[in-house]
Amino acid sequence: MGAKRSLALASRLRAGAYAGLRGLKPILRAAPVDWLVRPYYGGIGSVLMFHSIVERAPKSPIECDFEVFKRIVEHVPKLGYQCVSLDQLAGGEFDPRRRVMVFTFDDGYRNNADLAWPYLHERSIPFTIYVTTGFLRRCALPWWLLSDWFHDDGVTESDLRRSFAWTDEASFAEVAAKAYTVGGRESVERIEEAARRDFGELIQKRFEAEFLDDRQVSSLAGDSLVTIGNHSHTHPVFKGLSEVEIDAEFETCNAILRGLTDRAVKHFSFPYGSRSQVGSREVGLAEAHGFATIATTRTANLFPKSDTRRSYVLPRIAVNSTTSLRDLELKLSGLVPMVMNLGRRVPTD
Numbered sequence: 001m002g003a004k005r006s007l008a009l010a011s012r013l014r015a016g017a018y019a020g021l022r023g024l025k026p027i028l029r030a031a032p033v034d035w036l037v038r039p040y041y042g043g044i045g046s047v048l049m050f051h052s053i054v055e056r057a058p059k060s061p062i063e064c065d066f067e068v069f070k071r072i073v074e075h076v077p078k079l080g081y082q083c084v085s086l087d088q089l090a091g092g093e094f095d096p097r098r099r100v101m102v103f104t105f106d107d108g109y110r111n112n113a114d115l116a117w118p119y120l121h122e123r124s125i126p127f128t129i130y131v132t133t134g135f136l137r138r139c140a141l142p143w144w145l146l147s148d149w150f151h152d153d154g155v156t157e158s159d160l161r162r163s164f165a166w167t168d169e170a171s172f173a174e175v176a177a178k179a180y181t182v183g184g185r186e187s188v189e190r191i192e193e194a195a196r197r198d199f200g201e202l203i204q205k206r207f208e209a210e211f212l213d214d215r216q217v218s219s220l221a222g223d224s225l226v227t228i229g230n231h232s233h234t235h236p237v238f239k240g241l242s243e244v245e246i247d248a249e250f251e252t253c254n255a256i257l258r259g260l261t262d263r264a265v266k267h268f269s270f271p272y273g274s275r276s277q278v279g280s281r282e283v284g285l286a287e288a289h290g291f292a293t294i295a296t297t298r299t300a301n302l303f304p305k306s307d308t309r310r311s312y313v314l315p316r317i318a319v320n321s322t323t324s325l326r327d328l329e330l331k332l333s334g335l336v337p338m339v340m341n342l343g344r345r346v347p348t349d
C-alpha cells in the first residue's frame with residue numbers, strides 16, 4: 001500500500017474511532033474504565049493546552065470560560081498531579097513517583113495575563129504562554145477572529161462583500177476556510193490586505209483589547225512561575241514553508257522575546273500542530289534549532305523522552321469550555337488518546 005493511501009486509511013480509521021468514542025461517551029463517563037488504560041496510556045503526565053480565557057459566554061472552541069478554567073485548575077491536584085514548568089519537565093526536576101502536569105496557553109491573549117496569571121500565581125502554579133510575536137507587534141493578523149470582530153462592530157454582510165470582493169468571487173468564509181491549510185498562505189494574505197485596508201482602526205482597537213503587548217510580556221517574564229515560549233512570528237502552517245522561512249519564524253520570534261524577557265527562549269509550540277500541518281521535517285528543524293521542548297496539538301499524554309531525540313516533543317491535551325471534569329479525566333487516563341491514536345502511545349509522525 002502506498003504511503004499516501006495508508007495515510008488516508010489511517011485518517012479514516014481515526015475519524016471512525018473518534019466518532020465511535022463520541023457515541024460511547026455517556027457510558028465511558030459513568031464507567032470506571034480509567035484504571036484499565038492508565039498504566040499503558042497515562043504516561044508520566046500531561047501538558048494541558050489553553051488559548052483564550054474569557055469571562056463571557058465563549059464564542060469559539062479556542063475560548064475557555066474562566067469558571068471552567070478555575071474548576072480544572074482546582075481539580076488537577078486532587079487527581080494527584082504535581083504542576084511543573086517546562087524547564088522542570090525537560091530537566092527531569094520533579095518527583096518521579098507522581099504524574100506531572102504542565103499548563104500552557106497559545107497565541108498570547110491578553111486575558112492570559114489579566115485572568116489566568118493572578119489565579120495561577122496565587123496557587124504557585126507554573127505555566128507557559130507561547131507568544132506569536134507578529135500579534136504582539138500587531139503586524140500579523142489572527143484572521144480566525146475577524147468574523148467575530150466584524151460582527152461585534154456591526155459590520156454588515158454587504159460591507160463584507162464589498163471589502164472582500166475578490167476577482168474569483170470567493171466569499172470571505174471560503175477564503176478563510178483555506179487559510180489554515182498547507183497552501184493557505186495566499187488566502188491569509190488576501191484576507192489581511194483587505195481587512196487592513198478597510199477595517200484598520202477596528203483591527204487596531206481589538207488588538208489592543210485582546211492581545212498582550214511588549215510591556216505585559218516583560219512583566220510576565222519577571223515572574224519566576226512564568227515561561228514565555230516561541231509560537232512563531234506570523235503564525236503560519238509550517239508544512240507550507242521552506243526551511244529558510246521556518247528558520248526565520250523561529251529566529252524573529254526568539255529575538256523579540258529575548259529582548260523583552262532578558263531570558264533565552266527554550267520552548268516552542270507549533271501554530272496549527274496537527275498531522276496535516278506539522279510532520280517530521282518540521283519537528284526536526286525545531287530540534288535542530290535547539291529548543292528544549294517542542295509542543296504540537298496531537299492528543300496524547302507524556303512519555304519519557306527517548307535517547308535519540310534532542311528535544312522533548314510534547315503532545316498536548318486540549319481544554320476548552322466544553323471539557324467537563326470527567327472528560328478531562330478520560331483524556332488524562334489515556335483512554336481518549338488511545339482511541340484517537342489507534343492504540344499508539346506517542347504520536348510523533
Ligand SMILES: [Zn+2]
Pocket residue numbers: 106107231235270271272
Ligand atoms: Zn496558535
